[in-house]
Amino acid sequence: GAVVSQHPSWVICKSGTSVKIECRSLDFQATTMFWYRQFPKQSLMLMATSNEGSKATYEQGVEKDKFLINHASLTLSTLTVTSAHPEDSSFYICSAGDPLLSDTQYFGPGTRLTVL
Amino acid sequence: SQKIEQNSEALNIQEGKTATLTCNYTNYSPAYLQWYRQDPGRGPVFLLLIRENEKEKRKERLKVTFDTTLKQSLFHITASQPADSATYLCALEGQAGTALIFGKGTTLSVSS
Numbered sequence: 057g058a059v060v061s062q063h064p065s066w067v068i069c070k071s072g073t074s075v076k077i078e079c080r081s082l083d084f085q086a087t088t089m090f091w092y093r094q095f096p097k098q099s100l101m102l103m104a105t106s107n108e109g110s111k112a113t114y115e116q117g118v119e120k121d122k123f124l125i126n127h128a129s130l131t132l133s134t135l136t137v138t139s140a141h142p143e144d145s146s147f148y149i150c151s152a153g154d155p156l157l158s159d160t161q162y163f164g165p166g167t168r169l170t171v172l
Numbered sequence: 173s174q175k176i177e178q179n180s181e182a183l184n185i186q187e188g189k190t191a192t193l194t195c196n197y198t199n200y201s202p203a204y205l206q207w208y209r210q211d212p213g214r215g216p217v218f219l220l221l222i223r224e225n226e227k228e229k230r231k232e233r234l235k236v237t238f239d240t241t242l243k244q245s246l247f248h249i250t251a252s253q254p255a256d257s258a259t260y261l262c263a264l265e266g267q268a269g270t271a272l273i274f275g276k277g278t279t280l281s282v283s284s
Contacts, residue, residue, distance in 0.1 A: 099276040151215075160221055161272055165215045166213070
């Protein structure tokens with residue numbers, strides 16, 4: 057089946073710094089990738105849709121200038137949390153689908169971000 | 173707006189019994205519905221997809237039903253095992269290529 061990887065698995069940073077998270081589709085091309093955020097004991101909440109070659113589409117309430125998304129190629133999307141604050145601490149998960157394979161989404165293993 | 177509810181936050185059953193999880197949705201007519209498993213600190217793993225024109229789908233010990241009139245899906249795990257202990261998420265997708273909307277999940281604990 058399709059595999060999606062994320063890097064890093066976990067990161068701890070100081071308040072005010074920026075953190076970049078990578079999401080890669082390893083064995084298929086993804087024109088669209090999705091970024092989710094999950095707080096403890098909560099559901100996954102969609103943050104943005106990342107489109108290869110164009111601007112990302114952000115969900116209501118998600119600051120596009122704070123969460124920068126770049127979909128540089130058909131296998132890589134990056135999420136940069138700029139000027140991170142403790143309230144940004146969360147579990148960030150990306151997903152991608154391969155329409156040639158199925159209608160399902162394949163999720164990365166997630167990135168645990170802790171902002172001190 | 174679209175709303176998905178998974179009725180139970182937690183479900184505790186004994187090994188060998190059948191676990192039944194419920195997912196209800198409102199203000200939505202999804203083309204299909206999906207179930208995922210999520211272990212602590214991990215991303216969701218796809219289990220089953222059922223389309224609006226399918227009433228039931230099976231995969232090994234898993235069975236999913238989809239009632240578009242009731243706007244409800246039931247997820248069954250038969251002959252449950254402690255290894256089935258995890259959080260199970262219901263998700264809706266309107267059309268191919270769109271993001272998933274998730275329920276909060278039901279955490280299943282199977283005791284031996």
